[in-house]
Amino acid sequence: MMIDVLYFAWVRERIGLPKERVETSAATVAALVEELRAREERYAAAFADISALRVALDQELAEFDAPLDGVREVAFFPPMTGG
Amino acid sequence: MMIDVLYFAWVRERIGLPKERVETSAATVAALVEELRAREERYAAAFADISALRVALDQELAEFDAPLDGVREVAFFPPMTGG
């Protein structure tokens, strides 16, 4: 399946792009992270510690063990600092 | 001693005046209240239930058993409703 993957804040900076389309058969967010990590060093660096990251599936916060089935947009970012 | 006695809100309305000078030898607020009650029906009505009243001595909230020694201004009023 094709998924839009978005990166924000220092995740975006480390990977070097804000958004990409990814072809994946990963069943869960965690499996997708493993695939991305294996790509290149910059991905490995961005995803080195997923406890420092948050994920949203189709613009809703989710857990890393959440299934990707039917999801069109995945976003990775650090803990939010609004307000 | 001469004391200024002030009345606010419905205490003022029941007694019919905002302020008067009172000659008293009462040792405490409670003793002053007894003297005032004995004066006229309107005072008795205003002071019928002192649990519904508050007192300030020289513009500081006080208790009814507080001494009057050295006090120049006593004010009686219902519980406050500011804000």
Place this chain on the structure above:
Amino acid sequence: MRVSVQDAPFDFAGEAREFAAGRTDMGAIVTFSGIVRDTGDAPLLEMMIEHYPGMTERAIEAIAREAQARWALGDVLVIHRHGRLTPGETIMMVATAARHRGDAFAAAEFLMDYLKSRAPFWKKERTAAGADWVAARDEDEAALTRW
């Protein structure tokens, strides 16, 4: 710290703007404003607020100093009207400035709780049915116990 007890109307938003103006050291501004509310059975014609001149200012200043002692505040503003007010008019406001939002919120709530029950104001409401003093609410007194 500024405390004003006044019969003149005031512009809550203008006061808030002035209070916050030019601050780069305080990250959090909280304001509360109380508005004459018309929600009884009979339409409210007016509210009269009586106060105890002299004691009122002293009591509010003491409350504001206590807030400054308890929380790390950059500034405190309290404005409270007396006299005749009509529905929709602003009765009073408090504003607090602090580095952190927790201090600004806590101090504003503290100021309100104490102003409600410890500053010498009394409200009287007039409707077509007559005029009545507003009764103190038990929960306003109870609110003080949390501080």
Place this chain on the structure above:
Amino acid sequence: MRVSVQDAPFDFAGEAREFAAGRTDMGAIVTFSGIVRDTGDAPLLEMMIEHYPGMTERAIEAIAREAQARWALGDVLVIHRHGRLTPGETIMMVATAARHRGDAFAAAEFLMDYLKSRAPFWKKERTAAGADWVAARDEDEAALTRW
């Protein structure tokens, strides 16, 4: 309820005035405004706020609806900027209107706590020493547990 996520500056006081205008049914208005603070070791030159267009509005609207479900509110306003800001500028504001002050205060604090940690904004601060992403504070995450 109004939610605005915008790069344009806004006038906190003017928004507060408009929010409160003409209300005779709500007795209590609480506002919070967050201001870019310059208190680090090196003077702050600017703050950049990144956000997640689409999700930001959804997340804030969900938080505001939750506040309306939990407390008796007449209205809720949230404005949050993104883009480049300088010290002293207003980052964001919330305003709540309620009959009773307790609801207005609690809802405003709830909105702030959730906006801090659950709305997709990220702040980066630039000083002469360089630019750094603002780290999330443990106490902001912990603040959510009280609701």
